[in-house]
Amino acid sequence: MSTITRRKPRLIFEDSDTKEDLFKTQTLPLSEDYKDNSKPRTQNVFFTKKEFGLDKMDYICLVVLTALSLFTRLYQIGKRKSVTWDESHFGKFGAYYLNRTFYGDVHPPLAKMLVGLAELIAGHDGRFNFKGDYPSYVNFTFMRAQIALYGAALVPISFVTLKALGISRKMAFLGGIFILFDNAICLMSRFILLDEPLLFFTSTTLLFVTLFYTSNSFTTKWYVYLFSTGLSMGMVLSSKWVGLFCVALVGLATIEDLYLKFGDLKMPKAVYTRHWCVRIAAFIVVPLSFYMFTFKLHFMILNKSGPGDKDMTPAFQAHLKNNNLGVQSYLVAFGSKLSIRSMKIGNGYLHSHSTNYPSGSNRQQITCYGYDDDNGKWIVESSERNPGYNYTANTEDGNPQQPIYVNEGEYVRLRHEKTNQYLGMDIKHQSLVTKSDKEASCMKYEDAPHKDALLWKFEIVDDEGMQKSNRIRTISVTFTLKNKFTGMHLRAPGTTLPPWGFDQMEVCGSKSTGGDDYLWIVEKNTNPLVMSTKIKVKKPGFLKSFIYLNMKMARSNNALIPDRDKYNHLESDPITWPFLIFPMRLLGSWNPGDIKYYEIGNPITWWSSTAASLLFPIHLILLIIVASRSKSQEDHTCLMQYWNRGKFLWFGWALHYFPFFLMGRVTYIHHYLPALYFAYLTLAFEIDFIAGYIELKTKLRTRTILFLVWGFLSILGFMLYMPFTFGYTQNARNLKYRQWLPTWNIYEDYHKM
């Protein structure tokens, strides 16, 4: 191990084409000097000085950018005095934190908590439900301004990030200008939305990870940057799940870094292990803990019953204040009216309605439906009494009857209250969607194929109740339902029925058991004979609720699938984003006099950023080819510099963009904004690299020229579309010459497809 050579020369064969390979002798300072902290390396991976710092000029730039940024983000921010765009959602979500009522949403809580915090500071008491005009007691301007600060911070952060990457000051400033003068980013920073916190945390993650790579290992600064990166990752992840792409970016860079360090033969194993451990702590443990922490906070704050109750398990709901599940009849008796819920996430309640199956038995449908309505009520009947017997009526002598409780293992009938038919099962017909299972259906008592076909047995699987017994108890007991005739268990496999089933969930029967598909729970139990009591059930632990809620979010997220028949002009396909083909109106009414906001980027810089992003891989391959054809060290250095600086920016763009192609859910143009942030930085980097190359060869002051040209174009583009960014009140037709593409809808109502 005494040699320094990266790779030993290999055995030469008769047909010797082995020794050359892709992993070339690596002489660049890619791995850290492990012990010479006294004599720090002069260069980092970005080929800039170790120990990053800003000088006076940099600070001046920062001040200028910040001032302009604050101005563009805050100017006339309160112009439209009504709830605008998605403020109706996110403003409301923020208000829930003030009301402390439980709500359900597809996004993690952090960004919405920040909205809540802004509302708290602005003095909102949670009364306003974010519909229509803002009332006088809501200081919406202040709320918007607070959220806009996150957006405003993007500009200085982008400047520092570029500086840290080793981009020249001019070009870093230009990068800041791109972000500053992009109309879409600016517009989206001016309302109470989740995009600002998301973009902010995305940018801090990138900032800290680049700073991390500029510092010497195991110094204080290094640790600060490291854990700041981890924390930023946690924050971006807790704002929206697209934060995962940020995590992936840092993850890939870390893997590359550790791979390079793995090849550093001089590094002692203990130091290498330490590198691993520190990164695991900072990049996995910290973000995950922070993510869980936000949920802990979420559960702690939201302790009252609210619109999101049904997203959670009944046991959880029972512990929310004012939730009507908390106090109700505890034991199930004959004649009880039940709402039976499937334990599989996203299934909902056992449901039937007066529509028949289109084939198979042609009997009445049994489905699972997300809401507990009149069609989801079932009455338990004893198999010993006649159908329709009234268990709750008074006896002949006028006294109320004694409740007869349902025991485990007892055969009962379940009558659908609305249609007076019985839950039943027939061995003959296979279920129409899950062909391997048998069909469950609702039938009249007389029509049953067999006298046992309507008989069901409760089999208790799990008991969360404080007291145990063999009785069926509301919420506490999880059970399966076994049919006597077929010997099969009722199952909700989570598949969606075709339109004949109104897109509700399938219910069928299967011989086997196991899994949530087969588990049911009584969520509501109404019986006048049984006293309402406080439901004695354990509150599910944090971890259980956390996992349940996240699974639920994942399911609802996937359920946001586009309905192509109702294609509206707000949605757009990911492929159109980089080319700015379908900008979006934030408001429906577009008449003269209305304040109009149009989400359109600065087309000039937007398209340049796309060109830069598409150019990067081609440029990289060209540089690799040049390096492989050249014996000079310069070309290799050039390649390494290009790669090390550009990889963060380009992969940031790619990771925030391409996954949208795989997503089935509805996509909007503002989903591109995080990718756009990276694309703008890629553009600045690309211009800097090319300008630097030309300057090297020709002595022409390319950087200055390009800076002036692009800076001018950037401002020009911003000015052209500024009316729509700050709110345009005149007739949109006045601006018809700014419609550069036929697909834009600046003044005509619909996109031309």
Added chain:
Amino acid sequence: MTSVEDASGLHHRKTATKGASPPVTPIKNATSNQSNEKKENPPISLPKILSSNAALAGLILTSIIAILPRIYLIWFPQEVVFDEVHFGKFASYYLRRQYYFDVHPPLAKMILAIPAKLVGYNGKFLFEKIGMNYIENGAPYFVMRMTVAMFGASIPILAYMIMAESGYSLAVSFITASLISLDNSLVLHSRLILLDSIMLFFMVSSIYSYIRFFKLRFHPFTTQWYLWLTTTGFLLGCAVSCKLVGLFTFSCVGIFVLYDLWRILDINRNTTISEFGKHFAARAVSLILVPIVVYLTFFYVHFSILTNTGPGDAYHTPNFQMQLAGNQLAMNTLPVYFGDSVSFKHIDTNTFISSRDEIYPLKYADGRVSSNGQQVTATGAETDESFWTVIPGELFEEYTNHFDVNGTRINDLPIPPESLIELKVRHNDVVRLLHKTTNCVLRTHDVAAPLTPTNMEFTCVNSTDEKAYKDTLFYLKFDQPSAATKDSEGNLIQEELRTSSKRFRIVSKSQNVAAMTHAKKLPKWGHGDQEINGKKAASGSNTLWTINTVSGKNVSDSEETKVTIPKMGFFAKFIELQRLMLEHNAKLTKPHPYQSTPASWPLMLRGVSFWTDSNYNRQIYFLGNPFGWAMSILGIGMFSVIILGILAGHRRNFDLVSAIVERHLMRNGLIFAICYAMHYLPFFIMGRALFIHHYLPSVVFGYMVLGSMLQFFTVDNYQQYALFSPVFSRINLPILPKSKRMIAYLGLVLALQFLTFCYFAPFVYGTTLTPSQVRSRKWLPSWDFAFTNK
């Protein structure tokens, strides 16, 4: 692992000089200086496997092992099995020269048609249903299956040749080939009229061909080099022409070629840019241009054979359909004018829209109430009651000059030609339909139809009824209309309605429902006619109608009947067909009971039932060889670990295995592994319904990866095999590994493969098993065999 230590190659390090630039070997010298000298072709040799007796014996033995299980009982069952229903049918269409549509390119299906043609079969049987008897229907299934079997048997033989060419010991090559020979799934697919074996043959042979080409890399631009390069391109083109999955093989070869070019480009190899350009151009032409030409050629042949109308017409645009002889669109038909009385024929059920002087009962049996209006039904025969006069939705001048509001001629003057043009009924016209015998107009309204409560009722109403007026307006919307043309004044003119050739939907203007009928019969009050109702979703074939007759006019004695057939070149046809193939392939998302997810394939979680015969408890069931599949997964796992280990070792500057072993694994083993991965992983992002037989190409390459692992663990003297020169034979090489234990291991693998094959063979050959025997073979609960309990 003793072998690894023996061959660790540590002694080679002595030759390494620190930091020295790599010395140039004599052969490299020769190649790089070649440009000056006259190129010398390598001595033409027989394939090496034939130049040694042992190798030849191995080849013959492999062939026997490959062929026997494939032709054993190949005549059984004498019935249509599984997808033979499709591919047998397509072969028949070639012989009938009738146009069909399929999502797969034509080559494999044409190959199936050749033997049938040779034995004089004329394509009279259409393989309609699984279980139909071949003997009774006179289909030459035996020769067709034999053809497939020959292609199938060639796969292990090719595998043997690939392994032998790539520097594996003959024993390992032979065992790998035998493993492939004795895989139940591959045998099953080689015994039936299916496409996969033919496609696999082209896939594996193109890899063989590429390896032959690669071995000539030190003799570039020689005849042999060009020959193998072009052959590779040709075979790749054939693979893609069998099924589009062939593109995976294409991309594999693409990866190899790019890597190869990358190494040629390296400055340390002293290639000039012009030499590199030559390398690049040769590969581009042979591996891109040649496959494209091959692909196009087969489609050209396809179109040249299928010149008659057939079941595939309906998929295509009218222009395309008119190219096919006998297509209804190309028939001589009459145009329809306003004022004509016409009958509407339903495409699916061959019934006619009729009405009679009877009304719907006020109350139906299920308690619903009707409009009590005049009945409109679909009758099986064309009678006077099936004729409807077409009246324009708004009366215009040309019309009122010649007809009254009820469509009766008001004068006997001949209609001038310019008016005739105006009076033609066209696509998207708004019309009213006046029933000829009862003199009232067709109407649909928001009343539930007699049998289908979700759809709207059709009835007739007095033509002067003001209130019902808007419900009596209908669009005639053509199915696949041609683009509107412009007349001399620049106005857009829609396509005209003609009898028989145009299919259209009758869509209500006010209710936006389309007239449909289905095989449900009305009760007694409706005389057993079919119900007609208004369907909200207009798409689907049960809403399609055509004009059967124009009352009083005849095709033969009219001059307006001729249809002009537009010209359509090969490329226009080709592009249209490609687009349709891709569209329909992507649309194959309908869930199928036997579909499975890619993740479950290597573990063989799911089989496919091909055929059952309950009389004798016989069944054919798709299942791989559980032992072989498990072994190859193990092999792939070990291979990945070893490769990762080697790469990690390089980072730390030590060698896990000897340089020669590493070179062999990194080059040859990796080729197999890439082929395996490239034929498997892309399925994960495919949206369509997938079946386990999509995994078959990966099975073959998986066995080859396993072969490379067998060599790794059992053969010590790698160098003897790996280092032999591409142009000399291997006559004197030992065939078997030296260690007796290793021979035993190899023998054990083969024996177990054979035993498992035999154990599951009844599912391949469809021999009788008792229920208990079936149950004992049910190793996984998800293998849903038939007849487990009886």
